[in-house]
Amino acid sequence: MDTQARPQGEPGAARRDSTAAILAAAERVFARAGFHGARMAEIAAASGLPKANLHYYFGTKDRLYRAVLEDILRQWVATAAAWIEPGRDPTEALAGYVRAKLADARRRPGASRIFASEILRGAPLLMPYLTEELRRQVAEMGVVIEDWAARGLIDPIAPPHLFFAIWAMTQTYADFDVQVRAVLGPEADDDAIFAAAEATVTRLVLRGCGVREDAGPQREDRQ
Amino acid sequence: MDTQARPQGEPGAARRDSTAAILAAAERVFARAGFHGARMAEIAAASGLPKANLHYYFGTKDRLYRAVLEDILRQWVATAAAWIEPGRDPTEALAGYVRAKLADARRRPGASRIFASEILRGAPLLMPYLTEELRRQVAEMGVVIEDWAARGLIDPIAPPHLFFAIWAMTQTYADFDVQVRAVLGPEADDDAIFAAAEATVTRLVLRGCGVREDAGPQREDRQ
DNA sequence: AACGAATCTGACCGTGCGGTCAAGATTCGG
């Protein structure tokens, strides 16, 4: 926009501000249009900087896209697996995990959409992450699940498929929000949607795992 | 390919053969690349016909894409809602619906991916379908669910969100198959994956709804 | 103040791709 907001910046401030603005704009545009559908000119306009500027900082469209993806994954990985840990009570852990994923879907839907769109393309860039980091993480969390089952806290279940189910159910509220809203009609507001989503998904997961529901989630009032 | 396969065709046979080949090829290419990522030349190559031929039959890329989408929706709608019907037993109906959706995801993953990619784009073309046909269908199926609940056959649940969950869990095996395979590793074959998927999803849905599981699915052996 | 480095920007370029076209080949109706 205009320069007056940065009268005397610390060194490298311009770089930081510009790249942040570009990344934010790129995340929005890539989320709605996908990699191929997104236009560099559109991202430039959305970030309030001239197109040549994007190339100054990121070189090519492909590199900008990778930067966005990495930014997303960084946060993704950081918050994941904080819930499914050995010490926890299964009910609390599973409900907490679902709640965290839903909150993420609501707060940063673009990230989920970019991830989805990348997997739809065959995950050309994410493949290493999927086969290594994610696979290892699922294996670790699977041990926890199986331990709970061995101790009789939940019924035996195929851990990876349980996670596929949880991811699918939660991310659908980010990726397919258009469909959700179309089906629910215009009178459904965000709060109502996500409250009902949390109640439903939590119930399917907890009951599906066969945990005792006595110490269940605080409230499951709204239908 | 070569002409010898059609020595004496009935009228319009060429049109039917060519359009069918083009539609099939287009579905494959659009599924992996999305609308913007797909190249007309690629579809042409995949269909074994020269590019100009696609334009002869479909005019523009956009119209070809619409044709593919309509083809998908036609079959989609036809098979849906055959399961969630008033007369049925909830266990049988829900398990059957899940099984049908999973079979669809396995048999025609491209269709599911194109649908997903279209919704990710904001559903520019599908919006009428979503707000009218699908919305009405969900409302009808919701009545059935609520009727089951009223008769004490299942617990009360928010019907639309139940369907969102079922769609998400089943379609994830088509849309995100790359992720599924990456996480499960190379030793997991199709049969094993879908058997475990069916067992897991069915369990979450049936228990989530609180139906008695006596007459449950035939087998749930494999992990 | 002054000079080099970093940042910014409008104007420009090459090409990949959707779409066209006109001429040739095949099929169809009578």
Add this chain to the structure above:
DNA sequence: CCGAATCTTGACCGCACGGTCAGATTCGTT
């Protein structure tokens, strides 16, 4: 068997869009 309609092509076009560049402007340092 002939003329008309349908179908099949390779060659070609225009332009949208990713990327470049050189000159202007601002920043950081002494």
